[in-house]
Amino acid sequence: MLSAPDTFVGAAVSLNGISVAYATDSGDSVVAVNAADLNIEAGSIVALLGPSGCGKTSLLRAIAGLEDPTAGSVSIGGATVSSQGSGKRHWVKPEKRNVGMVFQDGALFPHLTVTQNIVFGLRSMRKALSRTEVLARVDELLDLVDLQGFGNRLPNTLSGGQQQRVALARSLAPQPKVLLLDEPFSALDTSLRVQVRAEVARIVRDVGVTTVFVTHDQDEAFVLGDRVAVMQAGNIEQFGTPDELYRSPATPWVAGFVGEANFVLGVVTGNDATFAATPIGVVTIEDRRTDPNSNDVQVLVRPEQVNLRHDPTDDTEAATIRTVEYYGHDVRYEVELADGTVLAARTHSTELYARGDIVYPSFQSRQRGSTSAAFSVDHADA
Amino acid sequence: MGPDKDQAIAGAGQCDVERTTPFCLCLCLVIPIASLATWAQRGIAGGRVSINDLMQPAISTATVAVIAAVLAVAVVMPIAIATTRRPHRSSDIAAVSVIVGFAIPGLVIALALAVFTLNTPVLKGLYQTSALLIIAYVIHFGSQALASTESAVRAIPHALRESSRLLESNPIRRFFQVDFALMRPGLVAGGGLVMLSTLKELPATLLLSPIGFSTLTTEIWSSYEEGFYAETGAASLVLVAVSATLTWFLVLRRSEVVRG
Missing domain, CATH: 2.40.50.140 (Nucleic acid-binding proteins)
Structure with missing residues (x-):
């Protein structure tokens, strides 16, 4: 089904003492992530698993640079992209971090065709590529996500699963070091979800990009993730392989959450x-x-x-x-x-x-x- | 109150609407247009009115209305973006200022601008220019573009903006490729409302128009003042035609598109 995967090397991601807090309307501060540490190996697939409101999406967004952590540091490929705390503040803008992101509903640009959406993802490489090369690369990506012949379609004419695959192709277009997926399958119905997640797993493994995805579905985390970080109330309760989590949970809560x-x-x-x-x-x-x-x-x-x-x-x-x-x-x-x-x-x-x-x-x-x-x-x- | 009685009242209401609609249409549309058409027809038949004479005021009207609409949208867009995405006291003050511009009569705005430009040496040259007239229109009708622009900004999903941010590092290109493209229908609607109001504006236009510059409304006013009802009728008909076309485009056609 998938052919000619475009491989590139993913980067390791390191989070040290990351905290994320939000101000409420009443002026109080709500801590979403509390001093989280996480070391993600290059090329691996990691799931952030937890119930709603546990801070998993905030942590993902902190890696992308869409949230400004109140403390701690984020490194991608050994380079610090965000650092807060006692030292000088260091901040690399999201668009400069070389990360791709797939949102819950795909977030495709509705006024652009599938090809134009993917070309939008190639903008950072536009200077290095000729028009022919750009179109060849779009074909390659459509081939990768098995959507050959869909280039002229608008997003609203695609099914939910097809939209997610276009979103994946678009986010992979600029060859990111890290791919972030924010509950990418939650909007799909059950049968489609299983099919799409298997395809996504195959694509990201073929491509070799470091992948971090958020889910509240234990099956999804265990099936896709090489390692899983289980989160509760802003804390990472345990980080390990699915087998470690299932057989040696760190707390009774983790034991109950992962099965x-x-x-x-x-x-x-x-x-x-x-x-x-x-x-x-x-x-x-x-x-x-x-x-x-x-x-x-x-x-x-x-x-x-x-x-x-x-x-x-x-x-x-x-x-x-x-x-x-x-x-x-x-x-x-x-x-x-x-x-x-x-x-x-x-x-x-x-x-x-x-x-x-x-x-x-x-x-x-x-x-x-x-x-x-x-x-x-x-x-x-x- | 029983269901039968409710149905009887609802039925009576529907019956009233059916009876009053033709009456209202006659009173508001058919009778005025028929009167204007009669006067215009008499003028054209008697050779006193030439459609060519109305071309220049029609072109002037359309030109200033289009420029005012584009400018009003351009002015209120940053305010709409600020109030919608990053509300702050300064953005709120700016939004309120735009709304106040609509609350103040056009005549007062025109007088204020006239006095201000005449008393400010560097701006004296602006007095009685089309530019000052357009500024007055923007101040007076800007709020009509604000509401639709705010809705257009609000309609762009947050994830789309974040997605575009991760994929395109140039913020200007990002804005025009995604935000502006998605806001366009709302901006067109807002600009259209400004245009519609500008077409019909009279007091500020009379006060601030450059010498020799006439719009359809000033033409209607002056011919009426001089008792040339045939010219008044013809100019009014042209204005009604332009407004109707714009209303159809902005309201009826859009609602048809929405209904699919």
Whole structure:
């Protein structure tokens, strides 16, 4: 589908202590981003993931230069483009940063054709290119986003997905060092979103540009991102690979945000404190984030780590099936333990239970990821 | 009040509108135009009125109206951009000043400009020139362009401006390629309103016109003063035709475009 990718080298992006604040009508200041540190490798794809209002878009805009941070510094390719704080203020205008940006709705110029939109993106290179070269480059970019023959169309005659691909082509036209995407798929319907995001992922990987994108969709962040920064209330809670975030979340909040999470109370056992006895059996603790002097912990157990059995085992308790959600490839159950704790469990659909059945939930210890993270009990409300 | 009664009242209202519309049209449009046409026809038939005599005032009227419209839009555009994008006390004061210009009678503006230019040695040469007349029009009718220009500025999505900023480093080129191009329909509408008002303006035109310079309104006024109703009728008809064309272009055609 995609051909002749135009490759160029992306640049590393480094954020040090970036804070962004907004003045309110009442004269107060609201902190959107609070001293964020982030090091993004050249050529990688990074997702900024978090709920609405967590500051992810403000952070993205600070990289672009569309927000003026109140503190900290931003470097692109080793060169400081924004620096605030104790030293002298340093500021490189957005148009001089060599970053491309795709906005939520594409932000195509409605009065210009697809070709003219892309040519607008080539303006910075206009002096170096002849008219023939400019048109050849437009064809190359249209080819890259699989929109050959759409050059004379106006944006309002394109579908949402096509508009986003034109926006991508336009932002890639000046060969930016960094590509920023602000919730680029949120305006698309579900089926189109999956298709467009796969195409975008392929294009940015082929091109090799460093890409930072904002999303509140965990699936999107995990599918597209080499690394994901999870944000909450202006802070970067954790920055890591999708696997690290899922298996070793830094906080119970991150655990819950990047997937469904059960927390069961347990008591640490074993000489090296790597096991916890819980109502669903002994769980291997790989990542202990608790007070070392306390043996009481809450253990993260993902629904797919919960196994349901008809027969009791020595260290498991009886539970009642409360809800059954059949998805075809698997089934999601909610089971209630005797103490009222409700656990979510996902099992293969080969063995089905009905509401009201008595089952014995246990920790799956023989599959990959048969370890878990433990948190202090006082985090239970987080 | 029951639904039947509501429907009866609504039906009666609709009936009233249907009855009164032809009456209003007769009173406001048909009768005046018919009277003017009668006078004009008598003048043309009697050889007292020549359409060629109205050409020069018509051209002068159109020229000053177009220049005033373009200038008014150019003057209010920075104010509209400032009040819409970066509201500040100074931009608010500028916007209010433009609106005050419309509130003050044209005669007062003309008198003020006449007195000011006559008492300012370096500006004395401006008195009784087309330039001063156009300045008076801009001061008086600028606010008519302000509202549409503000709407045009507000209609440009923020993301488009940011997008253009990241792609084009030259701010002037950026403005004309994106902002101005997208604002154009609103600017044309604002300029058209100024033009329409300028075409009909009389007091300031009488006071500030250069010697020998006549517009359609001054022509209508002077011929009426002298009792030449045939000339008055012909000049008025030309003015009505120009205004109607402009109104059609600005209002009716635009609404058809909007409705698709």
